[in-house]
Amino acid sequence: MQIRDLPYPDPGDPDVRSGPRFLYWLGRNQLGGQCRSLAWGLLHQCAIAGLPLAVGFAVQAVVDRSGGRLALSGGLIMLLGAAIAVGDTMLHRTAITNWITAAARVQQLLARKTAELGSALTRRVAAGEVVAVSTADVEKIGWFVEALSRFLAAATVLVVICAGLVLYLPSLGIVVALAMPVLALAVLPLLSSATARADVQREKAGRATELAADTVAGLRVLRGIGGEELFLGRYRSASQEVRRAAVRSARMWALISGIQVLLPGLLLIGVVCYGARLAADGRIEVGQLVTVYSAVTLLLFPLRHFQEIAMAYSFSRPSAKRAARVLALERTAYEGTADRRPAGTAVCPEAPDGDLYDPVTGLLASAGEFTAVVCGDPDVAGALAERLGGHATVEDAEKLPSVLLGGVALDDLPLDTARTAVLVQDKDPVLLSGTLSELLDVPSSGRVPAARALAAAQCADVLQALAQAAVEPGGDPLRTRITERGRSLSGGQRQRLALARSLVTDPEVLVLDEPTSAVDSHTEARVARGVKELRTGRTTVVFASSPLLLDHADRVVFVHEGVVAATGAHRELLHGDVRYRAVVTRHPDEGADESGGSDGTSAPPPAAPPVPQAFADIEESA
Numbered sequence: 001m002q003i004r005d006l007p008y009p010d011p012g013d014p015d016v017r018s019g020p021r022f023l024y025w026l027g028r029n030q031l032g033g034q035c036r037s038l039a040w041g042l043l044h045q046c047a048i049a050g051l052p053l054a055v056g057f058a059v060q061a062v063v064d065r066s067g068g069r070l071a072l073s074g075g076l077i078m079l080l081g082a083a084i085a086v087g088d089t090m091l092h093r094t095a096i097t098n099w100i101t102a103a104a105r106v107q108q109l110l111a112r113k114t115a116e117l118g119s120a121l122t123r124r125v126a127a128g129e130v131v132a133v134s135t136a137d138v139e140k141i142g143w144f145v146e147a148l149s150r151f152l153a154a155a156t157v158l159v160v161i162c163a164g165l166v167l168y169l170p171s172l173g174i175v176v177a178l179a180m181p182v183l184a185l186a187v188l189p190l191l192s193s194a195t196a197r198a199d200v201q202r203e204k205a206g207r208a209t210e211l212a213a214d215t216v217a218g219l220r221v222l223r224g225i226g227g228e229e230l231f232l233g234r235y236r237s238a239s240q241e242v243r244r245a246a247v248r249s250a251r252m253w254a255l256i257s258g259i260q261v262l263l264p265g266l267l268l269i270g271v272v273c274y275g276a277r278l279a280a281d282g283r284i285e286v287g288q289l290v291t292v293y294s295a296v297t298l299l300l301f302p303l304r305h306f307q308e309i310a311m312a313y314s315f316s317r318p319s320a321k322r323a324a325r326v327l328a329l330e331r332t333a334y335e336g337t338a339d340r341r342p343a344g345t346a347v348c349p350e351a352p353d354g355d356l357y358d359p360v361t362g363l364l365a366s367a368g369e370f371t372a373v374v375c376g377d378p379d380v381a382g383a384l385a386e387r388l389g390g391h392a393t394v395e396d397a398e399k400l401p402s403v404l405l406g407g408v409a410l411d412d413l414p415l416d417t418a419r420t421a422v423l424v425q426d427k428d429p430v431l432l433s434g435t436l437s438e439l440l441d442v443p444s445s446g447r448v449p450a451a452r453a454l455a456a457a458q459c460a461d462v463l464q465a466l467a468q469a470a471v472e473p474g475g476d477p478l479r480t481r482i483t484e485r486g487r488s489l490s491g492g493q494r495q496r497l498a499l500a501r502s503l504v505t506d507p508e509v510l511v512l513d514e515p516t517s518a519v520d521s522h523t524e525a526r527v528a529r530g531v532k533e534l535r536t537g538r539t540t541v542v543f544a545s546s547p548l549l550l551d552h553a554d555r556v557v558f559v560h561e562g563v564v565a566a567t568g569a570h571r572e573l574l575h576g577d578v579r580y581r582a583v584v585t586r587h588p589d590e591g592a593d594e595s596g597g598s599d600g601t602s603a604p605p606p607a608a609p610p611v612p613q614a615f616a617d618i619e620e621s622a
Contacts, residue, residue: 011112043091047083049161052292063285151305154303161299168292172271368538388511390413435482436466445505503534509541547584551571556570
């Protein structure tokens with residue numbers, strides 16, 4: 001795989017049982033690139049290893065006054081220099097290619113998992129950890145993959161040089177061969193402490209990142225309540241903890257680096273002293289001493305790769321562990337749980353159509369109708385909306401049956417089919433940065449143009465604001481850039497743009513959770529009317545408690561204590577169900593349970609109190 005061939009057609013199925021297993025899987029899938037990098041690394045390192053021999057021959061030729069041998073040594077040095085240049089260049093090229101392709105593979109896996117889990121990802125994993133995995137952790141994993149081939153080449157050449165020195169000059173070669181393992185493994189006892197300190201630093205950095213992300217996301221609210229200084233102080237404290245942890249970690253790595261320099265220096269001094277005595281006694285020649293000295297000096301270069309691979313592994317192992325934890329998350333499905341599938345449920349690879357039914361609550365949204373769902377608890381409404389889209393939590397999926405669409409369990413559908421069939425817009429939809437046309441350029445049926453969707457969502461004032469913000473006077477609002485998460489817009493404007501995006505998609509079933517909670521009552525009534533007209537013939541489920549929106553629904557479903565308690569038209573339920581009226585009119589006292597007498601029998605329900613006049617006026621104006 002070359003960089004120009006990215007992205008991968010299929011990044012593969014990773015082994016996510018542990019961090020080391022994930023690194024092994026990644027390296028195995030990069031085997032071709034690793035072999036190429038190893039080959040160029042061997043050429044580079046062997047050419048470096050040959051230099052001491054060539055220099056020793058040249059020195060001995062000068063001592064022996066042999067011009068022919070000196071010329072031959074010079075040609076050999078030139079040849080080795082060319083091999084070093086070519087090998088180093090290609091080693092760097094292939095190693096960086098391994099880094100980038102490995103990082104790209106991990107990023108594709110994370111992107112695929114993000115698309116699979118959707119909004120459930122941030123409910124299962126902290127937002128700061130998701131950011132850390134997709135940025136810094138990917139870089140560290142790529143670093144280990146890139147350093148691995150260089151380390152293997154260095155280790156191979158180290159063994160070759162030691163064996164060559166033993167054969168060339170046993171008196172000094174044995175000393176060097178015995179000292180090399182000690183130099184290479186001397187820092188291993190310190191690695192566990194260094195890794196632990198690095199893990200603490202990364203953990204604190206992840207918390208600081210999460211705190212910063214939450215602060216930026218809620219900056220508008222913080223300004224409103226005057227809490228900016230409080231959160232700034234918290235982030236300042238968190239960043240100082242990260243700094244202290246980083247300094248503590250750096251001290252240990254500095255100690256390891258110092259040992260890697262000190263021990264080879266002591267070996268070099270010992271070899272020179274011992275070799276000088278042997279040369280003075282006439283037991284070795286001067287050229288041999290120069291050869292051994294040069295070889296020991298050049299051995300310091302391969303030894304650095306032992307420290308690099310140790311650092312790369314200690315940093316990449318926890319990163320791989322976090323990546324594996326994210327990639328191990330699964331979409332809820334009925335794999336191996338056929339006994340929990342409702343009776344009569346079919347398995348269908350194609351996108352079904354028909355009624356949307358939740359067997360847990362008894363909620364039924366008839367095909368082609370505008371159904372409103374009223375829940376007393378917003379959290380229950382949000383969880384139910386996620387269930388209707390097939391985004392149930394792992395705990396719920398293990399205990400509860402799946403939502404059915406046309407009699408087919410959503411969890412049994414292929415992921416892309418389920419996403420196409422049912423679209424869920426939650427309470428806080430995200431607007432990505434870019435132009436308005438890019439925002440609305442989403443996979444869709446093609447039946448709803450952007451202009452109609454914007455009109456149905458009542459985005460005229462948003463278009464006017466974007467036109468005024470355009471760089472050129474009278475510019476096209478569709479080409480005006482929207483800042484990250486739409487922070488340049490008000491809450492109601494962001495909500496309506498997100499609604500327009502969902503309408504453009506035109507799914508078979510559209511589930512909206514409080515789509516008009518941030519708009520005024522007049523706009524809300526127009527939005528409700530526009531959405532109903534645009535979605536005629538398509539199934540639409542809206543979670544809301546606003547009478548202006550409920551009055552436009554074909555049918556209203558009231559969910560109380562986790563089950564459907566009543567269904568019907570809004571006005572019928574308003575006058576006939578006390579609990580429903582308590583939720584819609586925001587008077588919870590009206591919905592208090594009224595049990596019977598001491599004999600345990602239920603007393604007949606009291607007469608429904610009159611509808612508040614202010615509420616009736618709102619209904620009439622709608």
